[in-house]
Amino acid sequence: MNQPIVSVKNLSVRFGTFYAVKNVSFQVDRGEIFGFLGANGAGKTTTIRVLCGLLPATEGTVFIDNERFTRGKENLIKQKVGYMSQKFTLYDGISIAENMDFAAALHHLDKKRYEQRRTELLRFIDFREDLSLLVRDLPGGIKQEIALCVSLLHDPPIIFLDEPTAGVAPKARARFWDLIRHLAQTGKTVFVTTHYMDEAENCDRIALMRAGELIALDTPAALKKKTFQGQLYLITPKRGNVPLPDKSLFEIFEPYGRHYHALFKKETTSIQKQLAENFNITPIAPSLEDVFIRLVEGKDR
Amino acid sequence: MSTLLGFIKKELIALRRDPIMLAAILILPIVQVIILSQAITFEARNLRLVIDTIPDDTIMTRVYDHALGSGWFKKVAPLQKSAVEAVQAGEADVALIAPKGGLTRSLIRGEGELQILIDATNVLKAQSIEGYLQGIISGVLTQEMHISTHNPIHFSTRLLFNPELNTQWFLIPAISAVLVLMSLLTLISVSIAREKENGTIETLISAPISKYDIILGKTIPYIFVAFVNMFLIQTVGWFFFDMSFNGSFLMFVLSFMAFCLPATATAVWLATYTKTQQQAMLGLIIIIFLALMLSGAFFPRENMPEILQWISYINPLTHYTYLVRNIILKGAGWDYFAEHVGVLLLSGTIIAAIALKRFKTTL
Numbered sequence: 303m304n305q306p307i308v309s310v311k312n313l314s315v316r317f318g319t320f321y322a323v324k325n326v327s328f329q330v331d332r333g334e335i336f337g338f339l340g341a342n343g344a345g346k347t348t349t350i351r352v353l354c355g356l357l358p359a360t361e362g363t364v365f366i367d368n369e370r371f372t373r374g375k376e377n378l379i380k381q382k383v384g385y386m387s388q389k390f391t392l393y394d395g396i397s398i399a400e401n402m403d404f405a406a407a408l409h410h411l412d413k414k415r416y417e418q419r420r421t422e423l424l425r426f427i428d429f430r431e432d433l434s435l436l437v438r439d440l441p442g443g444i445k446q447e448i449a450l451c452v453s454l455l456h457d458p459p460i461i462f463l464d465e466p467t468a469g470v471a472p473k474a475r476a477r478f479w480d481l482i483r484h485l486a487q488t489g490k491t492v493f494v495t496t497h498y499m500d501e502a503e504n505c506d507r508i509a510l511m512r513a514g515e516l517i518a519l520d521t522p523a524a525l526k527k528k529t530f531q532g533q534l535y536l537i538t539p540k541r542g543n544v545p546l547p548d549k550s551l552f553e554i555f556e557p558y559g560r561h562y563h564a565l566f567k568k569e570t571t572s573i574q575k576q577l578a579e580n581f582n583i584t585p586i587a588p589s590l591e592d593v594f595i596r597l598v599e600g601k602d603r
Numbered sequence: 604m605s606t607l608l609g610f611i612k613k614e615l616i617a618l619r620r621d622p623i624m625l626a627a628i629l630i631l632p633i634v635q636v637i638i639l640s641q642a643i644t645f646e647a648r649n650l651r652l653v654i655d656t657i658p659d660d661t662i663m664t665r666v667y668d669h670a671l672g673s674g675w676f677k678k679v680a681p682l683q684k685s686a687v688e689a690v691q692a693g694e695a696d697v698a699l700i701a702p703k704g705g706l707t708r709s710l711i712r713g714e715g716e717l718q719i720l721i722d723a724t725n726v727l728k729a730q731s732i733e734g735y736l737q738g739i740i741s742g743v744l745t746q747e748m749h750i751s752t753h754n755p756i757h758f759s760t761r762l763l764f765n766p767e768l769n770t771q772w773f774l775i776p777a778i779s780a781v782l783v784l785m786s787l788l789t790l791i792s793v794s795i796a797r798e799k800e801n802g803t804i805e806t807l808i809s810a811p812i813s814k815y816d817i818i819l820g821k822t823i824p825y826i827f828v829a830f831v832n833m834f835l836i837q838t839v840g841w842f843f844f845d846m847s848f849n850g851s852f853l854m855f856v857l858s859f860m861a862f863c864l865p866a867t868a869t870a871v872w873l874a875t876y877t878k879t880q881q882q883a884m885l886g887l888i889i890i891i892f893l894a895l896m897l898s899g900a901f902f903p904r905e906n907m908p909e910i911l912q913w914i915s916y917i918n919p920l921t922h923y924t925y926l927v928r929n930i931i932l933k934g935a936g937w938d939y940f941a942e943h944v945g946v947l948l949l950s951g952t953i954i955a956a957i958a959l960k961r962f963k964t965t966l
Contacts, residue, residue: 354809356966376964377811385809393803408810 305368307332307460307491308353313362315348322348324514330493335486337505338495341598344511346495350462354385367459384453384461388468391449392437398448399433402455409456423451427481443474450481460491467501479504499591512598522590529596530565530588537562537581544580556595563592623877627885638896641908647731649905652676653695655686660705666743675735690722690763693929693939697721697732716757723762724932726773728903733760764932775840776927777900782836783829783859784866784894784920788887790825791870796883814964822867833859850930854940858926861944864951865919872958900924922946
């Protein structure tokens with residue numbers, strides 16, 4: 303049977319009396335793109351840091367590639383893990399080549415293996431520029447791609463990406479996600495946190511975190527289906543000064559710019575007819591953003 | 604006006620919430636006042652005086668008693684060596700050597716030469732000693748022996764190790780010691796703080812390496828930089844100020860290496876408390892200020908209150924300054940070297956143990 307590459311049981315991380323992560327359990331299968339979603343302070347980064355050995359767990363057990371994270375085994379596990387932090391994997395003041403040399407030294411790669419991996423990875427991201435360019439002179443998207451290469455240099459079976467596309471232009475984000483999908487196709491497991499719900503659609507499974515707790519875990523399609531039993535509608539006012547409809551009619555009535563996403567408590571033709579005087583009502587498929595707002599943000603409101 | 608008040612309020616609130624900054628602002632001035640008022644004086648006191656004369660030389664004994672009574676000089680514990688050897692070995696600051704047959708007989712005969720042998724490695728001390736002793740001897744002769752018109756004997760003052768009282772010779776070794784400390788402390792602690800501030804520390808601690816790898820990787824390059832710095836300063840001394848190098852070059856390099864242990868350990872220890880480069884710089888100001896003022900590099904330690912003298916004894920910079928100054932100017936021997944290097948290694952080991960315990964490879 304295919305063992306999960308990550309297995310987390312009852313993980314808690316406490317700072318003083320504050321629980322950043324509370325009793326979280328989940329598994330990540332080999333070769334999947336596993337998304338970790340949550341608002342700021344939900345415990346995503348703390349969890350990822352524990353899984354990469356950057357933070358000690360207060361309680362619970364963590365297995366990475368069948369090795370239990372225990373004292374004395376940190377370096378064994380760190381060899382199996384690639385980690386790309388939010389913005390800080392690379393040193394700005396040195397060149398791309400020097401950053402890669404340093405990463406190779408940190409991971410004890412011999413010269414031959416390093417050069418082979420470097421060539422493979424630069425080909426993988428299709429990088430043809432001068433490696434002597436300083437990192438600080440690179441555009442954000444390229445910088446993140448180089449950071450990805452640096453994190454993969456030692457060829458780990460799993461890579462943890464903590465908000466890898468934060469602050470990156472949309473086109474570069476799309477390109478970065480192409481790379482992530484390619485990685486997964488080559489058998490690597492990708493564990494990724496993101497704020498962008500459109501990106502999360504690319505994940506095989508998604509874990510939703512809220513206030514340190516895991517509140518949902520499933521495929522994007524299953525999450526949408528479970529969260530929205532009824533039909534979701536896009537409601538758009540026909541004019542600028544239309545009074546809002548009675549909110550008690552809706553289970554969900556969330557503003558999206560000048561539109562609203564709405565789920566009726568009780569869907570009847572007469573209610574729709576009544577609303578149609580002032581609003582355009584269009585049935586839509588729920589997005590992950592709808593799921594996120596309902597499950598994560600909705601409970602905070 | 605409300606904009607200005609808003610600015611002032613925000614700055615004060617930010618200051619109040621930064622404990623390291625607050626400590627630097629409130630505690631540092633208090634420490635400075637205490638140290639500056641107690642420890643820093645150019646007036647030399649507690650100078651170690653030895654005399655060399657025959658047993659019943661009354662006038663020489665009177666001069667010695669007056670010198671000790673003045674408060675400027677103090678006795679040296681009984682020595683196995685001659686007065687000249689005591690000054691050469693650094694066990695006395697000055698030796699008063701009576702003419703043959705004693706000073707009393709020499710005065711009666713109206714001839715002879717009273718020698719004052721001064722260790723001039725510390726220019727400030729040497730200048731004071733000469734003035735003090737001539738005043739005391741003249742006082743004894745005129746007031747107590749009623750010899751007023753002219754001194755029948757000659758004074759011969761010999762300044763050992765820095766005969767021209769060249770201030771640069773006194774200062775350059777001390778400057779080099781202080782700069783080695785400053786460069787090691789600053790480069791290492793700020794470099795570690797920068798990793799934390801920029802977040803690149805995560806790259807280091809997510810790699811399969813130990814804290815020893817991180818610490819060595821963060822210190823060895825800067826030890827090399829400090830080594831080059833030290834040589835540049837000495838080279839300036841040799842070429843531009845005609846400074847001679849009288850000691851063992853091996854001893855000089857070994858002293859540097861021994862000093863690197865407490866200096867780098869202090870830098871790493873400081874870095875364990877700081878999260879930003881600004882905090883590291885504030886910590887550095889406090890540490891460098893204290894180390895400098897309590898080292899004897901520029902202000903004599905002998906004048907400090909006893910408690911500060913003890914603190915200055917455990918200050919690694921005190922021992923490194925002594926070593927550098929004495930190796931370069933005096934050609935100090937291995938026994939002298941062993942004592943000071945021993946203190947450096949011991950203090951370095953203690954600080955390193957504390958720093959290593961505090962240095963974590965987790966966030």
